[in-house]
Each structure stands twice: as C-alpha cells, then as structure tokens.
Amino acid sequence: MKLGTVLVLGTGLVGTSIGLALRQRGVTVLLADRDLGAVRLAREMGAGQEWHSGDPVDLAVVAVPPAHVATELRGLQQRDTARFYTDVASVKVRPLARAAELGCDLGSYLASHPMAGREKAGPGAARADLFLGRPWALCPTEETLPGTRAAVLELIELCGANPVEVSAEEHDEAVAVVSHAPHVAASAVAARLAEAPEAALGLAGQGVRDVTRVAGGDPGLWLGILSGNAAPVAAVLEAVSRDLAEAATALRALAGGDESAGPEVTQLLKRGVAGHGRIPGKHGGPAARYGVVQVVIGDRPGQLARLFQVCEEVGVNVEDVRLEHAPGLPLGLAELSVQPDAAPVLARALHERGWQVPETP
Template identity: 80%
Template sequence: MRPAGPGEPGDQYSGEPGDQLPGEPVDLAVIAVPPAHVATELLELQRIGAARFYTDVASVKVEPLHRAAQLGCDLASYVASHPLAGREKSGPGAARADLFLGRPWALCPTEESDPEARAAVLRLIELCGANAVEVGASDHDRAVAVVSHAPHVAASAVAARLADATDVALGLAGQGVRDVTRIAGSDPGLWLGILSGNAAPVAEVLEAVATDLADAAGALRALAEGDGTATGELTQLLKRGVVGHDRIPGKHGGPASSYAVVQVVIGDRPGQLARLFLVCDEVGVNVEDVRLEHAPGLPLGIAELSVQPDAVPTLTDALRERGWEVP
C-alpha cells in the first residue's frame, strides 16, 4: 500500500483549492479531521483525485456518511472507520508507535462501498496492528456513546467538582479520583465536535446515568435522615457497577482475566522501574498490567504488578531476596 498523501513519496503540494493534484493518486487517503468536516474534506479530495479509496478516523459515523451523501460524494470509494485507541493528550508529542497495536478498529462499510475499498482499509488496519470490527454506522455510534462519549462527559462532571474543591480535599486525592477523571483532561473543543455529532445516543446514556445518580442521591439523603431501609437501592447500583465492570474485555479481548496484584514500594528515582521489570524477567513472570500510585510529599510510591495468581509466590520471594519491600 502506498502512503497516503499527494504525489510520490517526498512530493510537496501547496497549491490552491481548484488545482489538480500532482502525480498519480495514492491507494488510500486517511481523513483525520473532526466529524463535522469529514464530508467536505472527502468531497475535495475526491474532486482532485487524491486517492483510489478513502477512509476517515472520526469517532462518529452516521453524521459524516449522511453529509457525504448530501454533498454527492462517491460513496463507493469511501469506507468509514474509527480506531478506538485515542489518548487524553493530543499533538505530535503524544504520538506512540504502538498506539493501535491490538486495539479494536471499527470498519463501517455501506451498501455502496466497493469491495476493493473495504479491502484497502482492512489492509491499513492490519498494517497498524489493530483488530478490525465490522459494524453498521448507527450501531457504532450507539456503542461508542456507551463506552466512550458518555463516560467522557461523566468524567468531566466529576472533574468539574474539583475546580472549586478546597486545598484540603485536593491534598487527600488518591489514585481513584485520578483514574475516574483522567480522560477529562482532553481538548474541550475536540470533544464538543464529537459530542455534537453523536448528540442523541450520548444524551440517552447520560439520562440513564443521571437517573441512577439521582436515585443514589435520594437513598443517601434518606440514610442521612436515619432511614436504614434506603441501603437496598444503593447496594443494587453498586452491584450493577461490579457486573458492568467485569464485562469489560481483557487486554487480549474476550472476558477479562482475574489477576493477582503484587505491591512493591518503589523509589522515585531513574531506573527503578527497569530494575523491577528485570527481576520479573529473571524469574520468568509476565507482568499483565502495571499501575503506579505516588505517595504525596514523599520520593516513593507503590507499583502494583498484575500477574497470574500462581506466579505470586515466585515473584514475591524473588523481589524480597533482591531487597525490594513487598508489603
């Protein structure tokens, strides 16, 4: 597959709108703009013959496809797609070579899509090391409303409470609030475009979440007034949360695996993580996941290593033998 871009590799194109593209068209052009601009960019690229086929990476699919049809774009050469591998940071400095590796990549062909166009996008997904998931545009937008868009709004709502929090409260902040609010640090302008393009499905999810929160608040008010029977509704919500959490796929897809966590006290100094992982390598223990929790005001923290349960004794003994503090 030839790289997306005008002309041959190394060519520079700085012409004005209406100019013809120099050189031959590339195999596949990837449109990386906010959802509201996908269709107009597609129309212009098709007009100048930039590529044989086209895709996009916007996180909303119905609106761009509908707008593309309205503008008269060639829908045969266009297959909408969406890699679900974003980060809360943006720009060249946030780039990662492994960003798409093993991640789902939604592929949303329509009845008009040329099989060759679909194959070209599948090849791109393969080259990026992602896993293609073919889904209709409407199903895609409803799905990301549940697993991405509404959670972002919910995280922002929680983070917004911290804007006026006291210094005492912020000084007590632990890893939990950092986990819940991590994605709230994303660019508001970018997310406004995403949410606007998927407004109705996101609103439905948020309304359901708001109902649960209102019921929880009501139960807590009742408890505060001495009504001990109000614990039932709150308990049910917490239990449903556990069920939902456990349904999140594991790192290799499918049901999440149950790992044991080994906690290790680690100094905030260069090379500490490398030393820690070297021990794991020496004893043949695979680290399935790692999480760091810093100790406020102290030059140390806790590294939580998720490993297979039967590997815990081996790793724990090896760490202690090498001088690591394992609580």
C-alpha cells in the same frame, strides 16, 4: 492489496500516529493539514512528508473532526486524489449522511474509526504503537466496493489494530456507551475539583485520578465529537443521571437514619461490578482476573528496570502495571498484575532481593 502511498489529511494525534505506524511498515506517507505548524511537527517526528497536490495516492485517510469529514472527502474526490478513501472520526452516521448529500462517491469511501486515543491532543502526543491490539471499527455500506474494503483492511493491519465491522448506527450507539458518555461523566466529576478546598486535593488518591483521567481532553475537540453524536450520548447520560439521582435520594435517606435505603445503593454498586467485569481483557474475550503484587519503588532512574529484571529472573510475565506516587515523598507504589499463581512467587522473590512488598489486602 498492497498500499504503497497513503495521504493523511489532518496531523493531529490520530493522523500523526497513523503516519508513524505506516512509516514503520515501509509505507510512503504524505501529510496535509490547514495548520502548517502541525504538518511541520509531524514531519519532524518522522510521520511522513508534506503532500503536494497531484502526488499519486493509493489511500487517503481523512483525520479531521466529524463535522468536516464530508466536505474534506468531497474536496479530495473532486481532485481525484486517491483510489480509495476512509476517515477516522469518532462519529459515523452524520458524516456518512452528509457525504451522501454532497454527492461523494460512496463506493471508494469506507468510514472507519480506531478505538484508540489519549487525553493529550496534537501531533506531539502521537505514537506509532497507539493502535496495537486496539479495535478499529469499519462501517461499510451497500455502495462500498471490494477494493475499498481491502485497502482499509490493509491500513488497519499495518497499524496493528483489529478490524471490527459494524453499521454506522451500531457504531455511534456503542461509542456513546463506551467512550463519549464516560468522557462527559468524568468531566462532571472533575468539575467538582475546580473549586474543591486545598485540603481535599491534598487527600486525592489514585481513585480520583483514574476516574477523571480523560477529563483532561481538549474541550473544543470534544464538543465537536459530542455534537456529532448528541442523541445517543444524551440517552446514555439520562440513564446515568437516573442512577445517580436514585443513589443520591437513597443516601439522603441513609443520612436521615433510614437504613432501608441501603440495599438500593448496594444494588447500583453490584451493577457497576457486573458492568466492569464485562470489559474485555487485553486479548479480547472476558476480562481476566489477575493477582496483584504491590512494591514500594523509589522515584529515581533505573528502578523500574530493576523491578522488571526480577520478573524476568523468576519467569513471571507482567500483564499490567500501575504506578501511584506518594505526595511529598520520593517514592511510590508499583502494582504489578500477574497470573494468580505467579503472585506469591514474585512477591517472595522481590522480598528476598530487598524490595519492600506490602501485603495486598
């Protein structure tokens, strides 16, 4: 089907990003939120126009916290707001069960969830490209009508995401492993920094920034997400806790001179390497192995542009880039991930053009 008009109910990060993505594809987007200030900001960003009840809508996207999905869906359906409905909450089982309890029409509703987000919240953090190439779960039930499925698939395509069909139960167990429990674990690590001495913070490098990045998320928002998926998240955290407790015990033994405890720690580290290696690459499938070229870069305008210009000149595609700033200095280190055979070519070209290229260990 062809979506002409879409209502986005909830103008937070995800809802506003959907509006921005759809507007780029020529879809008429109507916006609604209990927070009129959020609607105004989303509108000013170009995500759509304010919705007035009675406007005809092809698809309504419910972009609210999991606990409110079913009640908002019921209200929209009672007003016959749209032909089809979906939601984008990060929990599926409980909202679906509650929708059934409230008597919602499950034929015109298909639960979905884009696996994309940021540690920042609100419409001001929204981006039109937030979903490009990202998985977007859809969880059909026996009641789901073909037209509903087609409408949600059209939404996913317009946003540039990749549809992945799973059951609601599979979805919630999966996100507990890849999203919800990791957020709690990152928060636990970051919490150790709250009372850390200044000397420790002064030594903070990229590693701790990588591990704790998502811990900057809104606690209230995340409490709602975790509450909605509490049992699967608890199961993952219990498994992680066992690993950490065993590692702590082994390290205590090592501290006491018992060298036989070393292999237990090594085994956990090896399992971590194996798990990390299973994270899909940017095009899906197995994670690719890249060569890394490190370049010292000045903290001033135009430096990244110059760096990428060299890459273009020698025909090297940059698969990924990471920046690490040097505390107290007006420079940093750019790490360019490229195909392994391209790494020496790029390193040599940069060195010849006057860039400082440290040897990668």
